Amino acid sequence: MSEAIYDQIEIEDFTFDATTELFTYPCPCGDRFQIALVDLEGGDDIAVCPSCSLMVKIIFESEDLKEYQDQLDM
């Protein structure tokens, strides 16, 4: 059963890796919540942790994605 969303995190708080194209943020279990840039572009806003059931909702506007998309082209 999916439990309540653990928290809401703004996109600026995530670490973006231009190589893997993943946004990550610390999870209280020790692993990191993650979501791909392509998922955000597709309108998904839930980052999940590979090691536990916790999830966070990402707060962002679609125009926020531009600065990350620009990093890819470099």
Next chain:
Amino acid sequence: MVGYDILCCGSNGNYQLGTGTSEDSAVLQNAVMRGVDRLTTKPTSIRCGGNHTLMLVELGDVFVAGDNSKGQCGLNPQIDGQNCLSQFTKLPRLNGKRWTHISAGWDFSVLINENHEVYACGEGLNGELGLGELVTSTLSKSEEDKFTLLRINLDVGSGVRSIKSSIHHTVILLKSGVLLGWGNNKKGQLTPVSLSKLVWSPQTIEVDGNRVIGFNVCRDFTCIELASGRRRFRILGKNAEELEEEAHQMFQGLTENGYDSFTVHNMWTSLHLFGSNGENATVSSMGNNSHSQRLESLPDQLQKDAMVCSLGSEHGLFLTMSNKVYAWGWGEHGNCGVQKEEGTVFATPNEIYDGRAGRVVLIQGGCATSWVVTQN
């Protein structure tokens, strides 16, 4: 001769429990001290990062365990076997100086020695190391270097009263009463965001001349307890105004009900007052309650018996006068003991230590880990 056992349970994917394995455990296990048959110096402080653990013992030695890939345990990970420390390993003293204070954040640690020198180690992309503009790692380029500790340019005067780190920022209270901090400031945890989103070097935190009694560092805000002034608590960070009002209400509620003495504690996303009226204990909480982090009320037994409180990332621990330890909150990794029902949440405190194997001298909540130190 007296000895100490380090008992622990919870999240252990990077050997942060120091038990020699990387299996999570819902039952207390014995941490292993490498090269030490029996620990005879009393542990005084345990600090947990995202995946690493520091333990300070009387006489000033520090033991480290868990993930050291970023050098967050202070040792050079390029040296064989030091990328990840599966057992607690002694961190040698620098120039023979005793360590006096430790603190740990997500991938970094801060240590202070008897000479009042402050050191950082590990990685911090948001100024967590306090080593200056854009310094994000203390990893050495040389395989020859034994340590990853680098000295922070900070004069602490006559000494440090306390140091605490959230996952991304650190605050120090000096004996002189000055409050300093560095690291992530994206929510205004340290200073107005308009000044800078990241604070790369220690900076004074303004409290308008009020005397600071203590402080807590949550993930997105800092809570400062003041001796005087309009309100008992000053909050810096996300939703500071609302949180400050809520903290004020919580404080008033406690004192109006006769709980005159209290200690302040925090998880990553919540703040808790653990109060006593001389006879009964109570807990009052604010913040995130997605996984029963906030206790609605204490069970009768704990009202009479709870003595010490320590909180982890999203769970909490009580030590009782009858020498038992209870855990509540989010316990998916075994950090709140064995789950008897479905789910990952412990809405009522669950006994994780029955008091039989020795007198408890220290409890500590970590990043989905729980620690119980016993004396035998």
